[in-house]
Amino acid sequence: MQWTAASKKKLLKCAIGLVVTTPLASLVPVEISGATESPSASGPAYQLAVTTQPPKSATVGSHFTVNISVEDENGAVLDTDSSTSVSLTISPGTGTSEAHLGCGTNPVVDTSGVAVFSCWIDTPGSGYQLEATAGVFLPALSETIDIASSTAARLAFTTEPPSKAKAGKWFSFLVSVATATGETALSSHALVKIAGKEGQDRQRRR
DSSP states (O other): OOOOHHHHHHHHHHHHHHHHHSOGGGOOOOOOTTOOOOOOTTOOEEEEEEEEOOOSEEETTOOEEEEEEEEETTSOBOTTOOOOEEEEEEOTTSSOTTOOEEESSSSEEOBTTEEEEEEEESSOEEEEOEEEEOTTSBOEEOOOEEEEOOOOOEEEEEEOOOSOOOTTOOOOOEEEEEOTTSOBOTTOOOOOOOOOOHHHHHHHHO
């Protein structure tokens, strides 16, 4: 068949009409070889969540645990992730302004999607909230925790003096002021005096 100018023009009009009038829903998608997507089983990381809340109240210097989970947008923990660095801070405007949050490690790299913190707060105050952040993930805010002054209840030798020493020779030891539960009373300003027991002194002099 020989194409004339008129037949070519008619064919072009038909092709244009097919493109314009064909509904998108009827088009069949074409798979391009080599262009595959491999999303993770849990979906993309999207947010942080506080899965273990701090206690409602604690004393100055007492340790408490907070667990932060790395989750996708559906709230599923990314248990295959062990590389996200999570930071924990006191949320601005909560508690006492000059307070500091202390933690054994901060930031913490999650393990199987969970970052575990062991922390304490050094200043009394009410309504503290902790904020967890990690890069572009949506941050998480904890429930409130009130921190009370630690009341000194007893003394404890945290570094014992030596069992033997020469007369007149200096030695050192460390005494801490503790609460009734054994935590160090960080807010205490107690004056500690040291004296030898009289009975023991007499025995040593004999």
